[in-house]
Amino acid sequence: MKVVTPQEMAQMDQKTIASGISGIDLMEKAGTECTRVIESTLKEGMLICVICGPGNNGGDGQVIARQLSEKGFSVQVFFTEPADKMSPESQTNYSRLRESSVAVQFLSHEAGLEGFEASLAGADLVVDAVFGTGLKDRPLGEWYETLLNAVNACGKRIAAIDIPSGLRGDNGLTLEAAVEADQTIIIQNYKVGCLLNDGPDCVGEPVLVDIGIDENCVENNKYFVQKQDLRCPVKRKKNSHKYDYGSVVIIAGSKGMIGAGLLATEGALKSGAGLVTSYVPLEVYLPVAARSPVEVMIKTYDCNITGEDIEHDRKRVVLIGPGIGRKKNYSIILNDLLYNTTVPVVIDADGLFHLSRNLDVLKESKTPVILTPHFGEFSTLTGVDREEILKDPIGHGRCFAEEYQVVLVLKGYRTMIFSPEGEVFFNSTSNPGMATAGSGDVLAGMIAGFAGQSVDLLEAAKAGVFYHGAAGDYYAEHYGESTLTARNIIDSFKYVLK
Ligand SMILES: NC(=O)C1=CN([C@@H]2O[C@H](COP(=O)(O)OP(=O)(O)OC[C@H]3O[C@@H](n4cnc5c(N)ncnc54)[C@H](O)[C@@H]3O)[C@@H](O)[C@H]2O)[C@@H](O)CC1
Numbered sequence: 001m002k003v004v005t006p007q008e009m010a011q012m013d014q015k016t017i018a019s020g021i022s023g024i025d026l027m028e029k030a031g032t033e034c035t036r037v038i039e040s041t042l043k044e045g046m047l048i049c050v051i052c053g054p055g056n057n058g059g060d061g062q063v064i065a066r067q068l069s070e071k072g073f074s075v076q077v078f079f080t081e082p083a084d085k086m087s088p089e090s091q092t093n094y095s096r097l098r099e100s101s102v103a104v105q106f107l108s109h110e111a112g113l114e115g116f117e118a119s120l121a122g123a124d125l126v127v128d129a130v131f132g133t134g135l136k137d138r139p140l141g142e143w144y145e146t147l148l149n150a151v152n153a154c155g156k157r158i159a160a161i162d163i164p165s166g167l168r169g170d171n172g173l174t175l176e177a178a179v180e181a182d183q184t185i186i187i188q189n190y191k192v193g194c195l196l197n198d199g200p201d202c203v204g205e206p207v208l209v210d211i212g213i214d215e216n217c218v219e220n221n222k223y224f225v226q227k228q229d230l231r232c233p234v235k236r237k238k239n240s241h242k243y244d245y246g247s248v249v250i251i252a253g254s255k256g257m258i259g260a261g262l263l264a265t266e267g268a269l270k271s272g273a274g275l276v277t278s279y280v281p282l283e284v285y286l287p288v289a290a291r292s293p294v295e296v297m298i299k300t301y302d303c304n305i306t307g308e309d310i311e312h313d314r315k316r317v318v319l320i321g322p323g324i325g326r327k328k329n330y331s332i333i334l335n336d337l338l339y340n341t342t343v344p345v346v347i348d349a350d351g352l353f354h355l356s357r358n359l360d361v362l363k364e365s366k367t368p369v370i371l372t373p374h375f376g377e378f379s380t381l382t383g384v385d386r387e388e389i390l391k392d393p394i395g396h397g398r399c400f401a402e403e404y405q406v407v408l409v410l411k412g413y414r415t416m417i418f419s420p421e422g423e424v425f426f427n428s429t430s431n432p433g434m435a436t437a438g439s440g441d442v443l444a445g446m447i448a449g450f451a452g453q454s455v456d457l458l459e460a461a462k463a464g465v466f467y468h469g470a471a472g473d474y475y476a477e478h479y480g481e482s483t484l485t486a487r488n489i490i491d492s493f494k495y496v497l498k
Pocket residue numbers: 010013014023026027030031053054055056057058059060087130131132133134135136137138139140141144161162163175187
C-alpha cells in the first residue's frame with residue numbers, strides 16, 4: 001500500500017476524475033464510505049454535529065450529514081464559511097443538503113462561538129470536516145484556531161474526515177491548532193502527515209476507506225509496510241545448516257554499557273541467525289560471558305581492532321555500535337570494515353557518532369551498509385538541525401540514502417526505511433512503550449540477524465523494523481505499554497516470528 005503527499009492525492013483525484021467518474025460522484029462515494037464507518041460506531045437516536053469547511057473536505061462532511069440524516073440520526077451541520085466561498089462540489093452538496101432535514105448553521109467570524117460550543121457539548125459525535133489535504137502552510141488565523149481548540153475541548157468523541165483539521169498532510173506538523181481525533185477515516189491512502197511528528201496523536205485510530213482510486217495512477221515510491229510485503233524470516237530448508245542462516249559478528253558493549261551488546265546479541269540470535277559472535281573489549285569479557293546466552297561465541301579485543309582481527313570466514317554481516325562508547329578510536333575499525341571488506345555492515349548508536357567524523361568513507365566504500373539512527377543521531381550525521389529535519393524527514397532521509405548509497409533506518413513511532421534508490425518504506429508496527437532504553441539495541445541486533453539470512457539489506461531492514469515493532473505490540477496488547485522493556489521485546493519475538 002502506498003503513502004501519499006497531499007499533492008499526490010490531489011493528482012490521483014484529478015486522474016480518477018479525468019478517467020470518467022465525476023468529482024461530485026467521487027465525493028458521494030467518499031462520503032458514503034465514511035458514513036458506513038461512522039454508522040458502525042453509532043446507536044439509535046444519537047445526535048451528530050458535522051463541522052464543514054469551505055473545500056471538498058467540507059463537501060465530504062455534507063454528504064455524511066445527509067446520509068446519516070437519511071438513516072434516521074439527528075444531524076446538525078455548522079459551516080465555517082458562507083456558501084459563496086464553497087468549492088463547486090461543496091455547493092452542489094449544499095443544495096442537496098437544503099432538501100434534507102439536516103439543521104444547518106453558518107458560523108459567524110465576527111460573533112463568538114458560545115452557541116457552537118454548547119451544541120458540541122450536546123452532541124454524541126463530532127465530525128471534523130473543516131480542512132483536509134487542501135490545508136495550506138499559512139496561518140489559520142485566530143478564528144479557526146479558536147474553533148479547532150473548541151472542538152478539542154468539547155469532550156465528545158471526534159471522527160475526522162481524511163486528516164484531522166490543522167494537521168499538515170506533508171509532514172505531520174500542526175498549524176496553530178489541530179483537531180485531536182478519536183478516529184480518522186482516511187480516504188484511499190495514508191497521507192504522509194498521518195504517520196509523522198504529531199500526526200499519529202492527532203489521527204487517533206486510523207481507518208482506511210477505499211473509494212476506487214488507483215494508487216498507481218501517479219508515480220510515487222512511498223510504501224506502508226505490512227506483514228505480507230516481507231521476505232523474512234526465510235523459509236528454512238530441510239537440507240541446510242547453520243551457516244545458511246548467517247554468521248553474524250557483533251561489535252558492541254563497553255565498560256558501563258555491556259547491556260547494549262547483550263541486547264543486540266540476543267536480538268540477532270533470537271531472530272534466527274545461524275551463528276552469533278560477539279566482540280567485546282577485554283576488560284568486560286567476564287561480566288559479558290557470565291550474562292551472554294550460551295549459544296553466543298565471545299571474543300575479545302584490546303585497544304583498536306581491525307577488520308582482519310575479525311574472522312572473515314563465512315561471516316555474513318557485522319553490526320557495530322551499540323554501547324561501544326565514544327572514547328576508543330573506532331574510526332579505524334569502521335574504515336577498515338568499509339574500505340577493506342565487502343561484508344555488509346550495520347552501524348548503530350555510537351557507531352554512527354564515529355562515522356559522522358568521516359562520513360565520506362561511505363562514498364568510497366563498496367560494502368553494503370545499513371545505518372539505524374534516531375532523529376538526534378541523524379542530525380549529528382548530517383549536520384542538519386533536528387527541527388529542520390522534522391519539517392521534511394522524507395526529503396532529508398531520501399537525499400542522504402541516495403547520496404551515500406546506504407539503507408537508512410530513521411527511527412521513530414513509524415520508522416522510515418530509505419533505500420539507496422530513493423524508495424521510502426513506513427513501518428506499520430510499534431508503540432510508545434518502545435521508547436525505552438535498549439530498544440534500539442534489540443532492533444540493531446534483529447536487523448543484523450535478518451541481514452545474515454537475507455542477501456538483500458533492504459529486506460532485512462524492513463523485516464527487522466516490522467517484527468521488532470510487532471514484538472513490542474504483542475507485549476503492549478497483553479500487558480500495556482508502560483512496563484515494556486527491551487528484554488520484553490526479545491521475549492516476545494517467539495510469538496510474532498512464527
Ligand atoms: N475530487 C476530489 O478532489 C476529492 C476530494 N476529497 C476530499 O477533499 C479534500 C481536499 O479538498 P480541497 O482540496 O478542496 O481542500 P480542503 O477542503 O482540505 O481545504 C481547502 C479550503 O481550506 C482553505 N484553507 C487552506 N489552508 C488554510 C489555512 N491554512 N487557513 C485557513 N484556511 C485554509 C482554502 O482556502 C480552501 O477553502 C480531501 O481531504 C478529501 O476529504 C474527497 O471528496 C474525494 C474526492
